[in-house]
Amino acid sequence: MDTAIKHDVIIVGGSYAGLAAGLALGRALRKVLVIDSGESSNRQTPHSHNFLTQDGTAPAAIASIARQQVSAYTTVSFLNDRVVSAKKLDSSFEVSMPFGESFTAKKLVFATGIVDLMPDIPGFAECWGKSVLHCPYCHGYEVRGQKTGILANGDSGYEFCMLIANWTSDLTLFTNGNSTLTHEQTARLHNHKINIVEDQILKLDQTNGYLSSIQFKTGRAELVTALYARLPFQQHCDIPQQLGCELGEEGYIKVDAAQKTSVSGVYACGDNVTRMRTVANAVSMGTTTGLMVNKELVEEEF
Incomplete structure (x- = not known):
């Protein structure tokens, strides 16, 4: 038998997607616990853009306002902590904290x-x-x-160059080693006056996070004020996989249109499910998640 279920929903992660889900669920009168460790991936980014009404606002400021607004709903509570494990019970889930405390939710x-x-x-x-x-x-x-660089190679580098060329005509592709571009790709980039540098990078010259030049192992340097890169990643939390949630080929948690994972009763939203990595998109997915979780609860309880 399950222990006493204290919450309708536990949200692990209290940034934009998690807070948006919490807001929707709070407005649906659901008892919600939001657990967050304060380690958002954009915590050093100075400004957020492409989010209506908040364009140019610091990400931390957006999150602070959001948390204040969600906190107004008395059925939503917050815990500044980190979930270390979770398990499925008969009709609920239990999550555990580092020092043994645990919480249950449907x-x-x-x-x-x-x-x-x-x-x-x-x-x-x-x-x-x-x-x-x-x-x-x-x-x-x-x-x-501005004088802009792209750190990439091959097909990814070529596609990135096509995209970034919309914002600047002073563009260089840094392959950080031998180019793997095709002859056709190389010719097309040169036709668009996009330079290709194959020298291996030694370091980035920067002051307080703002780039001034790229130093190469050959001893030469190149002035650049902005550099684009697409990095590999891993899930910030592996508990969904421990519960049996499937990942896609790129490493994102698989969800359907209702943000449901492959495990019944478990949802996911935000950067862990999509490469569309914007605050606006995270908020949209979080709101959808809150609505769909409440819908499922209503259907089960009615």
Whole structure:
């Protein structure tokens, strides 16, 4: 038998997607516990963009306002902690904290994000989210027309160059070793006056996370003020996999249109399920998740 179920829903991860899910569920009168460790992946990014009414606002400020608004709903509570394990009971789930405390709920929502895996290039991590960027839709306008680089190779590098060329005509592709572009791709990039540099990178010269140049192992340097890169990643939290949630080929948690994972009663939303990595998209998915979780609870209880 299950122990006494204290919550309708436990949300693991209290950033944009998790807070949006909590807001929808709070407004549906659901008893919700949001557990968050305060380790959002964009915590060093100075400004968020492409989010209506909040364009240019610091991500931390958006999250702070969101938490204040969600806190107004008395059925939603918060815990600043980290979930270390979870298990399925008869008709609920139990999550455990580092020091043995546990909580139960009928449904689980994972809004736990991902961890970017930084290359072994000195200065790169310091610049990530400031002048080394993952998304032109989030940051491209602010560095438009500037001397810009792309750290990539092969098909990915070629496709990234096509995209970024919309924001600047002063563009260089850094392959960090021998190019794997096809002859046709190389010719097309050259026709668009996009330089290709195959030298291996030694380090990034930066001040407080803002890039000034790239130093190469050959001893030469190149001035660059913005650099785009698509990094490999891993799930920030592996508990969904422990519960049996399936991952797709790219490493994201598989969900359907209702944000349901492959495990009944477990939902996921935000950066852990999609490469569409924007605050606006995370909020949208979180809201959808809250609505769908409540719908499932209503259907089970009516």
